Amino acid sequence: MSGTKPPAPQAPQVTDPLPARLPQPAPLIVASHLNKTFERIAQEHGTDAVRDIDLTIQEGEFVCLVGPSGCGKTTLLRIIAGLERPTSGEVTLRGKAIHGPGADRGMIFQSFALFPWRTVRRNIEFGLEVRRVPRAERHRISGELIDLVGLQGFAAAHPRELSGGMQQRVGLARALANDPAVLLMDEPFGSLDAQTRNLMQTELLKIWERTRKTVVFVTHSVDESVFLADRIVLLTARPASIKSIVEVGIPRPRDRASPEFAAIRQRVLRDLTEEVLRGMAQQDRPGAVE
Amino acid sequence: MAENIWSKAPGRLWRRVLRQLRRDWDKVLLAILGFVLFFVVWHYASVIVDNPALPTPSKVLHALGESFKARPVNDLNPWTMQQHVAASLKRILYGSALSIVLAVPLGLLMGFSRRAEALFIFPLELIRPIPPIAWLAFAIAMFATGLDVVFIIFLGIFFPIFVNTMDGVKKVDPMLVDAAQTLGAGRLHVFYKVILPAVVPQTMTGVRVGVGVGWMTIVAAEMVGVSPGLGWFIWTYGQLGRYDLMFAGMLMLGVISIVIARLLIALERWLQR
Numbered sequence: 001m002s003g004t005k006p007p008a009p010q011a012p013q014v015t016d017p018l019p020a021r022l023p024q025p026a027p028l029i030v031a032s033h034l035n036k037t038f039e040r041i042a043q044e045h046g047t048d049a050v051r052d053i054d055l056t057i058q059e060g061e062f063v064c065l066v067g068p069s070g071c072g073k074t075t076l077l078r079i080i081a082g083l084e085r086p087t088s089g090e091v092t093l094r095g096k097a098i099h100g101p102g103a104d105r106g107m108i109f110q111s112f113a114l115f116p117w118r119t120v121r122r123n124i125e126f127g128l129e130v131r132r133v134p135r136a137e138r139h140r141i142s143g144e145l146i147d148l149v150g151l152q153g154f155a156a157a158h159p160r161e162l163s164g165g166m167q168q169r170v171g172l173a174r175a176l177a178n179d180p181a182v183l184l185m186d187e188p189f190g191s192l193d194a195q196t197r198n199l200m201q202t203e204l205l206k207i208w209e210r211t212r213k214t215v216v217f218v219t220h221s222v223d224e225s226v227f228l229a230d231r232i233v234l235l236t237a238r239p240a241s242i243k244s245i246v247e248v249g250i251p252r253p254r255d256r257a258s259p260e261f262a263a264i265r266q267r268v269l270r271d272l273t274e275e276v277l278r279g280m281a282q283q284d285r286p287g288a289v290e
Numbered sequence: 291m292a293e294n295i296w297s298k299a300p301g302r303l304w305r306r307v308l309r310q311l312r313r314d315w316d317k318v319l320l321a322i323l324g325f326v327l328f329f330v331v332w333h334y335a336s337v338i339v340d341n342p343a344l345p346t347p348s349k350v351l352h353a354l355g356e357s358f359k360a361r362p363v364n365d366l367n368p369w370t371m372q373q374h375v376a377a378s379l380k381r382i383l384y385g386s387a388l389s390i391v392l393a394v395p396l397g398l399l400m401g402f403s404r405r406a407e408a409l410f411i412f413p414l415e416l417i418r419p420i421p422p423i424a425w426l427a428f429a430i431a432m433f434a435t436g437l438d439v440v441f442i443i444f445l446g447i448f449f450p451i452f453v454n455t456m457d458g459v460k461k462v463d464p465m466l467v468d469a470a471q472t473l474g475a476g477r478l479h480v481f482y483k484v485i486l487p488a489v490v491p492q493t494m495t496g497v498r499v500g501v502g503v504g505w506m507t508i509v510a511a512e513m514v515g516v517s518p519g520l521g522w523f524i525w526t527y528g529q530l531g532r533y534d535l536m537f538a539g540m541l542m543l544g545v546i547s548i549v550i551a552r553l554l555i556a557l558e559r560w561l562q563r
Binding site for chain 2: 101111126
């Protein structure tokens with residue numbers, strides 16, 4: 001620190017226009033110039049999955065990543081999770097660069113990815129065990145989470161004994177047990193039937209409102225994103241870059257039948273359809289793909 | 291507290307057995323029927339064939355009962371059936387233990403690391419198709435009596451365990467590893483909290499198959515004069531034309547194999563909790 005200049009003795013010049021009491025939005029996750037190319041042995045050039053993404057996610061925000069299927073939105077999420085390394089660019093969490101997976105970013109998978117040999121309770125306690133939380137404390141936390149996600153009476157059940165919706169509740173509780181800074185949800189309700197899906201969306205919002213976790217939620221359902229998100233980040237066909245960002249701004253709970261809902265859905269859908277068509281056109285010309 | 295557990299446990303077990311019986315009574319009945327049918331077919335086959343090489347079940351069961359009794363020391367077979375069984379069991383146990391100790395780590399390593407696989411796969415694939423019995427002369431020349439049999443059994447058990455473990459590691463759902471990592475697990479945690487429990491069922495399948503192969507090879511391995519032992523028992527009485535005793539030994543072998551297989555299934559369930 002010897003090389004730094006001594007701090008200039010001056011009063012703060014910029015007066016904050018916002019009243020000090022209002023919670024200030026602080027960036028939690030910042031992705032800058034993110035690129036990801038998958039190396040393919042068979043091809044001379046790799047395939048680009050993510051191209052030049054800059055994205056800032058605020059503390060406590062609910063962000064949906066929407067894009068045509070196979071566009072690379074899952075890859076983007078996995079980079080944030082630390083499960084994939086970007087080819088260039090970086091992601092920071094509270095200013096610190098992400099170099100690998102960690103307990104501060106909880107992930108929820110479309111296929112649930114529960115440990116089949118563990119009971120519901122022991123699935124939830126996995127992260128706590130890894131962090132050597134004492135048994136009594138583990139038990140208390142998992143008990144609270146079982147209540148929170150509505151799995152009372154199923155603590156001793158194994159995943160195979162549960163329905164898809166219930167399994168994903170375990171997945172959510174398991175991620176929450178670590179008290180992560182952000183929940184990364186990869187099409188978490190994609191394999192559920194429509195009714196369960198709607199129910200789970202409502203439940204997720206309830207839990208989100210209670211825990212105030214930041215959520216990054218990948219989906220290809222426009223309806224789902226408009227129902228859930230503060231902000232919808234629409235991605236282009238592969239390679240994924242940001243096409244548009246939509247602030248939803250409808251107070252919750254949202255009515256799927258309301259005109260505001262329809263208006264936003266319309267807008268997102270228009271952009272998405274454009275990208276889906278573009279993606280299909282790319283596929284029709286095999287030589288044109290990167 | 292402790293008294294409570296012990297006094298309640300047998301009652302609970304009994305109730306569980308009863309509940310199972312009530313639910314699966316048809317299967318139990320069929321199993322008993324199958325058992326009876328087996329002996330009936332055997333009996334009439336023996337009567338029709340009318341050859342001393344196929345004695346009736348009653349003769350065999352009688353011989354089996356006799357084989358448990360103490361024998362004069364000057365007899366060709368001075369040992370009781372218990373001693374034969376114990377001797378063979380011991381060899382199977384040693385062979386299995388040795389196989390597990392070597393095959394499981396090697397299978398884990400080779401399932402985990404492509405380099406390790408590339409290094410070891412060729413010699414292992416070369417040895418695998420050789421029937422364990424082909425090593426008999428080598429084993430006899432190389433090891434002390436008794437230990438040679440353990441070596442043969444080891445060869446029979448090793449490969450099923452090794453192949454299943456390696457395959458099991460490769461088949462672990464990568465999503466589970468991802469999940470564990472995002473929950474804060476490092477490499478070591480991934481290994482013993484995800485890979486290991488995920489592989490247990492397949493390794494145990496390998497152990498079950500392996501021990502089965504072990505029992506098949508033990509007869510052949512012991513017949514060269516390693517006594518006491520079930521294999522020796524079966525072989526010797528076959529040579530002497532005492533087919534009732536020979537079949538008694540074979541029956542014993544079957545029963546023990548069933549018991550061991552059941553025990554292994556129970557062990558697998560327990561390991562997977």
